[in-house]
Amino acid sequence: GAGVSQSPRYKVAKRGQDVALRCDPISGHVSLFWYQQALGQGPEFLTYFQNEAQLDKSGLPSDRFFAERPEGSVSTLKIQRTQQEDSAVYLCASSARDYNEQFFGPGTRLTVL
Amino acid sequence: AQSVAQPEDQVNVAEGNPLTVKCTYSVSGNPYLFWYVQYPNRGLQFLLKYITGDNLVKGSYGFEAEFNKSQTSFHLKKPSALVSDSALYFCAVSLMNRDDKIIFGKGTRLHILP
Numbered sequence: 474g475a476g477v478s479q480s481p482r483y484k485v486a487k488r489g490q491d492v493a494l495r496c497d498p499i500s501g502h503v504s505l506f507w508y509q510q511a512l513g514q515g516p517e518f519l520t521y522f523q524n525e526a527q528l529d530k531s532g533l534p535s536d537r538f539f540a541e542r543p544e545g546s547v548s549t550l551k552i553q554r555t556q557q558e559d560s561a562v563y564l565c566a567s568s569a570r571d572y573n574e575q576f577f578g579p580g581t582r583l584t585v586l
Numbered sequence: 587a588q589s590v591a592q593p594e595d596q597v598n599v600a601e602g603n604p605l606t607v608k609c610t611y612s613v614s615g616n617p618y619l620f621w622y623v624q625y626p627n628r629g630l631q632f633l634l635k636y637i638t639g640d641n642l643v644k645g646s647y648g649f650e651a652e653f654n655k656s657q658t659s660f661h662l663k664k665p666s667a668l669v670s671d672s673a674l675y676f677c678a679v680s681l682m683n684r685d686d687k688i689i690f691g692k693g694t695r696l697h698i699l700p
Contacts, residue, residue, distance in 0.1 A: 577629040579627075
């Protein structure tokens with residue numbers, strides 16, 4: 474596609490539910506990033522893939538957060554047993570290898586009640 | 587550790603006047619520097635980046651930014667502001683020559699007064 478797409482755009486979950494957020498990167502982009510943006514804050518890094526390999530997951534806030542990119546294209550961020558503090562916008566970005574300019578999707582706004 | 591500081595939460599500028607949005611950074615190597623803009627309910631949009639070379643970088647929508655190594659700054663500028671420039675602006679840094687995570691500042695809300 475022309476840009477990075479994310480689905481769903483909005484998600485409301487009850488505390489304790491599991492959620493899955495999807496990211497479709499720009500076709501051919503090797504690198505994929507997930508960020509979390511809390512209200513009124515800048516995006517904060519969660520995890521990074523190069524193709525299917527998860528090279529950096531240092532930003533994942535707890536073991537309830539899990540990300541995968543099994544075929545090196547679409548990625549899913551899963552949050553288990555959601556908590557209210559997980560409420561945020563989750564941004565996905567992709568970049569061509571060795572290029573470092575990241576293109577961002579519109580984000581998924583997660584609200585945990 | 588890498589970090590970015592945007593000292594102003596909000597900047598107000600009259601339409602037609604020049605604008606500056608400030609950014610300073612801290613990295614333990616040579617930086618890639620970026621500016622992104624975020625409009626309501628939309629994703630982050632890339633404005634410009636500094637990699638190497640000329641310290642004055644020109645980007646989208648008439649914006650430019652000046653890299654100052656001695657002051658570790660990368661301020662965003664525009665000679666004449668438009669009301670449509672009103673948005674949230676993020677400065678960001680990553681390590682040069684690595685496909686790496688971007689560290690963002692907290693953002694500066696730019697409000698252009700008609």
